[in-house]
Amino acid sequence: MERMVFTVGLALLIIILVILFFTFIPVGLWITAYFSGVKIGITTLIGMRLRRVIPSRIV
Template sequence: MDLFFTGGLAILIIILLVLFFTFVPVGLWITAFFSGVKIKISTLIGMRLRRVVPSRIVNPMIKATKAGLDINIDELEAHYLAGGNVNTLVDALIAAQRANIPLVFERAAAIDLAGRNVLEAVQVS
């Protein structure tokens, strides 16, 4: 009886660990942490619950942080949920910063959500 209980408990723990690591993108969190992006694991879990692919938000956030942009992860997620292209938006903000073009996040997001390619608009300017 004790052997059956111990074996069943071990299998239950293994199943719970597999489910945890399937649902929580620990690898992405580690990548973000060592890239200097401060993000909580609970934020990543929240993204999964809202059916947002965390890598589509975190990878552009890493790029923005490395470029020295001050962008909030919630702004990026809201833009993604509104149907915007987060990666192109961050690329446009980086290009605008390097070209000394004053472009704030809200304006770039509005251009992107209007259906225009904000990166092309910055490169033409």
């Protein structure tokens, strides 16, 4: 029983982390920029988010 609770808790934690990852990091914008030929790194987009710059307006 304890193992099942641990597994369910771990699965929920992973799901929450994935949702937060895709919410905070503009992966879709990075893919669009990459295929458009724009040389911008995912870390640059993360930095823009941290500086409260709207990455979609810049890229």
